Amino acid sequence: MSRREQQRIKKEQMIEEKGVIYLDNVHKVYSSGSPALNGINLSIKKGEFVFIVGDSGSGKSTMIKLLLRELKASEGNVYVMGNNLSKLRHGKIPRFRRNLGVVFQDFRLLNDRNVYENVAFAQRIVETPAREIRRNVPAVLATVGLASKYKAKTNQLSGGEQQRVALARALVNKPSILLADEPTGNLDPKNSWEIMKLLEEINEDGTTVVVVTHNREIVNAMHKRVVTMKKGVIVSDQEGGEYIEED
Ligand code: ADP
Ligand code: MG
Numbered sequence: 001m002s003r004r005e006q007q008r009i010k011k012e013q014m015i016e017e018k019g020v021i022y023l024d025n026v027h028k029v030y031s032s033g034s035p036a037l038n039g040i041n042l043s044i045k046k047g048e049f050v051f052i053v054g055d056s057g058s059g060k061s062t063m064i065k066l067l068l069r070e071l072k073a074s075e076g077n078v079y080v081m082g083n084n085l086s087k088l089r090h091g092k093i094p095r096f097r098r099n100l101g102v103v104f105q106d107f108r109l110l111n112d113r114n115v116y117e118n119v120a121f122a123q124r125i126v127e128t129p130a131r132e133i134r135r136n137v138p139a140v141l142a143t144v145g146l147a148s149k150y151k152a153k154t155n156q157l158s159g160g161e162q163q164r165v166a167l168a169r170a171l172v173n174k175p176s177i178l179l180a181d182e183p184t185g186n187l188d189p190k191n192s193w194e195i196m197k198l199l200e201e202i203n204e205d206g207t208t209v210v211v212v213t214h215n216r217e218i219v220n221a222m223h224k225r226v227v228t229m230k231k232g233v234i235v236s237d238q239e240g241g242e243y244i245e246e247d
Helices: 003-018 060-067 090-097 115-125 130-143 159-171 189-204 216-222
Strands: 021-028 037-044 049-054 075-080 100-104 177-181 208-212 225-230 233-238
Touching (some): 037 060, 037 233, 049 060, 060 208, 100 159, 115 130, 159 189
Parallel strands (some): 100 177
Antiparallel strands (some): 021 037, 225 233
């Protein structure tokens, strides 16, 4: 068996045993101040839908950044798709990130480009052949309900539409995991529900979905697994959970 084949099997065993996301006693200390994460243990299985909730400053975004390997853990290990991110070499980060789709509160679109270009751009970065791009972009725009708006400049769209473009961009490379950090933070209730329903559909199609949110009403209505953080630790982790009242 080749070394590469051995590595692939090892990663698959890791995913099988520990989950597609696995944090083992993870600490993160920024150069200034107290720890942002203080001993996080968390396992997320392939195909799960998980809400991460908690007060502002509890470490939710820090955790997302560790999963994206934007940051490195100060202590402990972060595994994503069977890769130990503390050991992942720099040159391998771009390839690793192809497994991940990510959506933020502030959309982060290219505002001088149209909808189509914003989504196609994500495919060009990973060197998808032009022919496939022409096929994939309309398909993913249809998934998020924006097929007819492909020519619109993103700054002419409503917030809900902009977030759907961001979602299409996150999905077009068919990631195994979708990470969303407060994706409905800038949206009204109706658009928030639409985005959450899309995330649920994406999950039903097999993608593992992790959503950081403050939206109590949606969390309580959707009956998913809810992980609650407080001051850098997980204080509750419940299947079919609820948004726990802050004290
Ligand atoms: P949340 O997303 O739950 O609001 P964050 O992960 O953004 O929390 O922040 C957790 C803690 O880490 C906070 O105390 C925050 O002030 C601190 N923090 C976040 N980013 C940085 C940074 N780049 N440098 C220093 N401290 C940071
Ligand atoms: Mg945050």
